[in-house]
Amino acid sequence: MTLEILSTGDEVLLGDIVDTNSAWLCRQLMQLGLGVHAVSAVGDDIDDICRVVKAVAGRAELCIVTGGLGPTSDDVTAAGCARAAGTELERHAQALASMAGFFRRRGWELGPDNEKQAMLPKGADMLENCHGTAPGFKLAVSNCVFYCLPGVPSEMKKMFKDRVLPELVEKTGGRNALCIRRLMVFGLAESEVGRRVAGFEQAYPKIRLGFRAVFPMIEVKLVKSVKEASKDVAEEQMATAVTWVADRLDHRVISFEGLTLEQEVGRLLRAAGQTLSVAESCTGGLISHLITDVPGSSDYFLFTGVTYANSVKTGVLGVAEDILIAHGAVHEETAKQMAAGARRAGGSDWAVATTGIAGPSGGTADKPVGTVCVGVAGPDRLTARRFVLDAGSREKNKHLFAAAALEMLRRALAG
Amino acid sequence: MTLEILSTGDEVLLGDIVDTNSAWLCRQLMQLGLGVHAVSAVGDDIDDICRVVKAVAGRAELCIVTGGLGPTSDDVTAAGCARAAGTELERHAQALASMAGFFRRRGWELGPDNEKQAMLPKGADMLENCHGTAPGFKLAVSNCVFYCLPGVPSEMKKMFKDRVLPELVEKTGGRNALCIRRLMVFGLAESEVGRRVAGFEQAYPKIRLGFRAVFPMIEVKLVKSVKEASKDVAEEQMATAVTWVADRLDHRVISFEGLTLEQEVGRLLRAAGQTLSVAESCTGGLISHLITDVPGSSDYFLFTGVTYANSVKTGVLGVAEDILIAHGAVHEETAKQMAAGARRAGGSDWAVATTGIAGPSGGTADKPVGTVCVGVAGPDRLTARRFVLDAGSREKNKHLFAAAALEMLRRALAG
Numbered sequence: 169m170t171l172e173i174l175s176t177g178d179e180v181l182l183g184d185i186v187d188t189n190s191a192w193l194c195r196q197l198m199q200l201g202l203g204v205h206a207v208s209a210v211g212d213d214i215d216d217i218c219r220v221v222k223a224v225a226g227r228a229e230l231c232i233v234t235g236g237l238g239p240t241s242d243d244v245t246a247a248g249c250a251r252a253a254g255t256e257l258e259r260h261a262q263a264l265a266s267m268a269g270f271f272r273r274r275g276w277e278l279g280p281d282n283e284k285q286a287m288l289p290k291g292a293d294m295l296e297n298c299h300g301t302a303p304g305f306k307l308a309v310s311n312c313v314f315y316c317l318p319g320v321p322s323e324m325k326k327m328f329k330d331r332v333l334p335e336l337v338e339k340t341g342g343r344n345a346l347c348i349r350r351l352m353v354f355g356l357a358e359s360e361v362g363r364r365v366a367g368f369e370q371a372y373p374k375i376r377l378g379f380r381a382v383f384p385m386i387e388v389k390l391v392k393s394v395k396e397a398s399k400d401v402a403e404e405q406m407a408t409a410v411t412w413v414a415d416r417l418d419h420r421v422i423s424f425e426g427l428t429l430e431q432e433v434g435r436l437l438r439a440a441g442q443t444l445s446v447a448e449s450c451t452g453g454l455i456s457h458l459i460t461d462v463p464g465s466s467d468y469f470l471f472t473g474v475t476y477a478n479s480v481k482t483g484v485l486g487v488a489e490d491i492l493i494a495h496g497a498v499h500e501e502t503a504k505q506m507a508a509g510a511r512r513a514g515g516s517d518w519a520v521a522t523t524g525i526a527g528p529s530g531g532t533a534d535k536p537v538g539t540v541c542v543g544v545a546g547p548d549r550l551t552a553r554r555f556v557l558d559a560g561s562r563e564k565n566k567h568l569f570a571a572a573a574l575e576m577l578r579r580a581l582a583g
Numbered sequence: 584m585t586l587e588i589l590s591t592g593d594e595v596l597l598g599d600i601v602d603t604n605s606a607w608l609c610r611q612l613m614q615l616g617l618g619v620h621a622v623s624a625v626g627d628d629i630d631d632i633c634r635v636v637k638a639v640a641g642r643a644e645l646c647i648v649t650g651g652l653g654p655t656s657d658d659v660t661a662a663g664c665a666r667a668a669g670t671e672l673e674r675h676a677q678a679l680a681s682m683a684g685f686f687r688r689r690g691w692e693l694g695p696d697n698e699k700q701a702m703l704p705k706g707a708d709m710l711e712n713c714h715g716t717a718p719g720f721k722l723a724v725s726n727c728v729f730y731c732l733p734g735v736p737s738e739m740k741k742m743f744k745d746r747v748l749p750e751l752v753e754k755t756g757g758r759n760a761l762c763i764r765r766l767m768v769f770g771l772a773e774s775e776v777g778r779r780v781a782g783f784e785q786a787y788p789k790i791r792l793g794f795r796a797v798f799p800m801i802e803v804k805l806v807k808s809v810k811e812a813s814k815d816v817a818e819e820q821m822a823t824a825v826t827w828v829a830d831r832l833d834h835r836v837i838s839f840e841g842l843t844l845e846q847e848v849g850r851l852l853r854a855a856g857q858t859l860s861v862a863e864s865c866t867g868g869l870i871s872h873l874i875t876d877v878p879g880s881s882d883y884f885l886f887t888g889v890t891y892a893n894s895v896k897t898g899v900l901g902v903a904e905d906i907l908i909a910h911g912a913v914h915e916e917t918a919k920q921m922a923a924g925a926r927r928a929g930g931s932d933w934a935v936a937t938t939g940i941a942g943p944s945g946g947t948a949d950k951p952v953g954t955v956c957v958g959v960a961g962p963d964r965l966t967a968r969r970f971v972l973d974a975g976s977r978e979k980n981k982h983l984f985a986a987a988a989l990e991m992l993r994r995a996l997a998g
Contacts, residue, residue: 178793179793179795180606180609180622181609181618181619181620181621181622182609182610182613182618182619182793182806183605183606183607183608183609183610183611183612183613184610184795184804185606185795186601186602186603186606187601187602187605187606187622188601190598190602190624191595191598191600191601191602192598193598194595194596194597194598195597195598196598197598198597198598203596203597204596204597204598205596205626205631206596206623206624206625206626206631206635207595207596207602207623207624208621208622208623208624209605209621209622209623210620210621211618211620211621212793216620216621220621223638238773238774238777238794239773239774239777240773240774240776240777240794241777241781241784242792242793242794274973279774279775279778280778281774281775281777281778282774299975301774320796322976446868446889448868448871452871452872452874452875452876452880452884453861453863453868453869453870453871453872453874453875453887453889454868454872454875455868456863456867456868456871456872456889457866457867457868457869457871457872457981459867459868460867460868460869460889460891460981461867461977461978461981463942463943463944463977464944465867465891466891466945469867469891470891470892470894470895471888471889471890471891471892471895471899472868472887472888472889473886473887473888473889473899474861474868474871474875474886474887474888474889475886476875476880476881476884476885476886477885477886477929477930479885479930480885480886480928480929480930483928483930484886484888484899484928513895513898513899514892514895515892515894515895515898528878529878529879530881562876562878563876566872566875566876
């Protein structure tokens with residue numbers, strides 16, 4: 169099956185956004201064993217969209233289109249597709265009803281601009297949008313089927329999984345299942361991960377191995393396509409392959425279930441029935457934000473103190489002034505006292521603390537940008553370590569520091 | 584001038600990488616006042632590349648191609664372009680000399696794979712690569728000029744700036760410039776923004792208007808292409824157009840310079856020489872994380888207390904127990920006391936506080952998921968407001984709550 173992807177929107181051509189939708193769709197289709205023939209992007213222009221849709225229809229059997237379904241005048245995907253199909257837009261009663269329901273559940277009212285979104289090409293099938301207002305649609309142009317999805321990534325992904333994926337699975341012969349394992353790795357560069365698992369293809373020729381950098385982690389994915397009937401056998405083969413990989417990555421695998429560090433830390437705390445507090449300086453609240461992104465985190469998370477000013481490190485966390493004077497804020501001793509202070513203030517079993525220099529300024533010869541001290545306080549321990557981890561930008565450094573702190577906490581929790 | 588971008592490489596179509604090269608090139612060209620007509624991607628296949636290059640040559644005057652210039656057998660951009668131009672590859676003496684020089688300076692030796700990289704289409708001009716081994720080239724196919732650059736971003740960017748940019752500046756007569764204005768809007772749905780500025784195209788036919796949802800904000804962009812000589816006049820026209828739009832969006836424009844809420848809050852605090860603390864419950868550290876993402880935020884940000892447990896709201900922030908008993912944690916009075924407590928603990932001029940229910944669980948009939956109370960404490964005020972803002976997921980609700988809190992703080996700061 170010849171398959172293409174088309175994204176619409178001036179924001180792509182103006183370079184305002186990077187087209188992550190297309191990359192995500194390519195990966196999804198790859199997992200189905202469907203190669204994408206070409207990816208293209210056009211602006212919010214009816215003529216351009218019409219021209220490109222016609223060209224794609226002349227060479228592909230299936231095309232997934234994203235973007236341009238919104239309520240404003242620059243959203244013209246439906247109009248461009250209709251023109252390419254030699255038809256017109258018409259008010260689609262089912263689409264309007266679906267949007268009205270979405271609005272009613274939120275206590276909003278439909279406006280005339282939203283009614284524009286219910287104008288679909290004649291003959292199109294509506295694809296319901298459970299996460300937003302823009303309905304998608306499916307339309308045949310010549311011998312090619314176009315699935316037009318919203319540009320908002322969360323809405324696009326949901327609609328793809330709910331409406332497009334099942335049809336593709338059926339088209340490609342039905343009962344194929346996928347065994348997938350995701351190992352999350354922290355503390356090794358992608359090239360080093362690749363080097364360590366060299367030889368995998370020879371050992372397990374029927375399992376596809378993939379790597380993906382999810383900064384600051386590396387996801388190692390094992391994928392095997394199997395017939396539903398033989399799924400148990402495949403699961404067993406997969407388990408030995410996972411062990412093969414994990415042995416070579418040593419203790420750097422932080423989760424065998426695709427969990428992030430904060431999810432794994434939460435799992436360990438919940439299992440132990442213990443609680444956590446956090447003290448942050450350079451990470452500025454990011455650790456706390458990550459921990460509280462996990463639903464149910466209120467069961468184990470109690471308190472974070474983000475203490476930028478030294479006066480607050482002393483006042484709220486009880487860090488001794490003479491430590492700050494003797495060693496400065498970025499030091500193992502400060503990190504220890506911050507962790508102990510957060511544990512005390514929060515009344516929790518555990519605490520983790522960071523103090524460091526995220527940059528771009530503030531570095532010295534002694535403590536360059538990228539220096540971070542992590543402290544961990546627990547029922548029977550108080551430790552600290554210094555790392556130098558410069559990923560090149562303030563934002564990336566904050567993420568790297570947060571991951572280093574969560575990883576040190578994870579190891580302490582795992583005992 | 585009709586301009587396209589083409590990226591080559593299986594890694595784009597497999598979804599292994601996100602095509603950031605194209606986005607970067609679009610931005611560069613935009614800044615020159617050159618709109619990109621279309622962006623496309625093809626795999627490492629001579630036939631596919633030849634077909635796409637021919638199609639582009641039929642409709643564009645200039646195309647920038649990235650990728651496929653490497654030493655391995657899957658790098659076939661030169662071969663595909665040569666076939667599209669109806670010519671062949673030949674050993675390019677100057678390219679070979681350039682690569683030999685690059686290797687010699689590093690004490691390396693040229694291998695047979697590298698000699699492949701010196702095979703360029705007959706009639707092509709070589710573009711030297713100062714940062715890597717792969718030489719680029721410039722080739723006319725029909726009436727379209729193709730600039731073929733390496734896929735490695737650092738090499739691509741350097742070659743574009745050194746070799747392509749000067750030629751483009753000359754071609755466009757040098758003096759094209761772009762006037763761009765970015766208005767950031769908070770508190771209106773995209774459809775409502777579009778409705779309010781309807782009629783803009785008629786009032787300002789030469790200014791292009793675009794909308795982009797940057798959750799939870801809407802960016803409204805005004806773009807006008809002008810000759811350098813008349814830039815002042817254009818700036819004046821732009822200023823009246825911006826006023827036209829702003830009048831219709833009322834006080835919902837939070838920045839006329841494309842700033843985010845946290846950047847604008849930082850700008851206001853810095854301008855006033857004042858400081859800030861934060862108390863967070865439901866936002867879990869996100870407000871603090873956003874504020875500290877801004878470089879230099881240590882000049883005005885002092886302290887955040889993320890107080891999930893009621894005992895910590897009392898212990899660290901001094902929220903009265905009887906308030907928590909009488910009203911519960913999610914209440915305007917609690918938000919006020921949290922803000923006042925954070926202001927006191929941090930010793931700052933201002934504080935903002937959130938307490939609410941991000942979901943997915945924890946909602947009641949009285950206080951459904953999406954309920955958030957925001958408190959603001961300042962030198963001469965202590966106020967609180969309740970909002971119900973459900974964006975459908977815990978993560979989105981955290982962002983929406985954080986934005987509502989920053990916006991209430993921004994208005995207080997702006998006086």
